Amino acid sequence: MFERFMTVKKTEALAPRTITDYYNNFEYFKMYVVEDLSANEITMDVFRGFIGYMLHEKQCPFTCWLKKIIQGVGYVCVWLPLLVFL
Known part of the structure; x- marks a missing residue:
């Protein structure tokens, strides 16, 4: 499911760093x-x-980075119900 989400994100011509952040954030989510x-x-x-x-708990000191995580989680929440039907 996540790979389908990432395929969609890659077609949006996002910066390589943004794509990398999605993968990194997903790894943190899997650990959680x-x-x-x-x-x-x-x-x-x-x-x-x-x-x-x-x-x-993790006490992430990077507020800007955490904002990206929250934004990324928001995108996943929007896409998750749609991906179930793809």
């Missing part, structure tokens, strides 16, 4: 979730928990 979740199990609460984890 630990187990495989189905599309139905990935909810806004899971994403909110991830953002809280990055802010408070």
Whole structure:
């Protein structure tokens, strides 16, 4: 599912750094979730928990970087329901 999302993002002519950030953020998300979740199990609460984890437990010092994560999570939340049907 994530690779389908990334295929769409790559067609938007995003900067290479932005594409790399998507992959890096997804790796952090996988470390947070630990187990495989189905599309139905990935909810806004899971994403909110991830953002809280990055802010408070991981104590990410880079506010600008965290803003990118939150923006990226927002994009995934918009695309996730659509990708299930692709």
